[in-house]
Amino acid sequence: QVRLVESGGGSVQAGGSLRLSCAASGYIYSRYSMAWFRQAPGKEREGVAAFRGDGTTNYADSVKGRFTISQDNGKNTLYLQMNSLKDEDSAMYYCAAHFLGPPPLAAGSYKYWGQGTQVTVSS
Numbered sequence: 001q002v003r004l005v006e007s008g009g010g011s012v013q014a015g016g017s018l019r020l021s022c023a024a025s026g027y028i029y030s031r032y033s034m035a036w037f038r039q040a041p042g043k044e045r046e047g048v049a050a051f052r053g054d055g056t057t058n059y060a061d062s063v064k065g066r067f068t069i070s071q072d073n074g075k076n077t078l079y080l081q082m083n084s085l086k087d088e089d090s091a092m093y094y095c096a097a098h099f100l101g102p103p104p105l106a107a108g109s110y111k112y113w114g115q116g117t118q119v120t121v122s123s
Helices: none
Strands: 003-007 010-013 018-025 034-039 046-051 057-059 067-072 077-082 091-099 110-113 117-122
Touching (some): 003 091, 018 034, 046 067, 046 077, 077 091
Antiparallel strands (some): 003 018, 018 077, 034 091, 046 057, 091 110, 091 117
16 A cells, blocks of 8 residues: 655744655655645645656746755655745645656646645744
8 A cells, every 4th residue: 555654844934944755655666756745725735846757857936946856766755855945835745646647746647645744934
């Protein structure tokens, strides 16, 4: 059974950094693309960053230059390094796996989801 567990969320001041992790189990990790999404209260879930199986990455315009997605195949873990955080980055962040097809930052493009980790940015 596939399981995705996010960690690393927390509260941080604007301008600070956090690194999120997503540990995958029961999953042929390296063969599939994975991504990070976020959802703030009252808003739709939005794609933040995607890491494709061929090594290419995609980022939402709102996080380009500030966030970096990466993966460690040996640890079956996906990461999201978030720098220069802003108030508007506050949300529940979710890990997604098993890419079903483009576009890579659409929620409907992934089969498996984690439970999320909360990120709160205050100014």
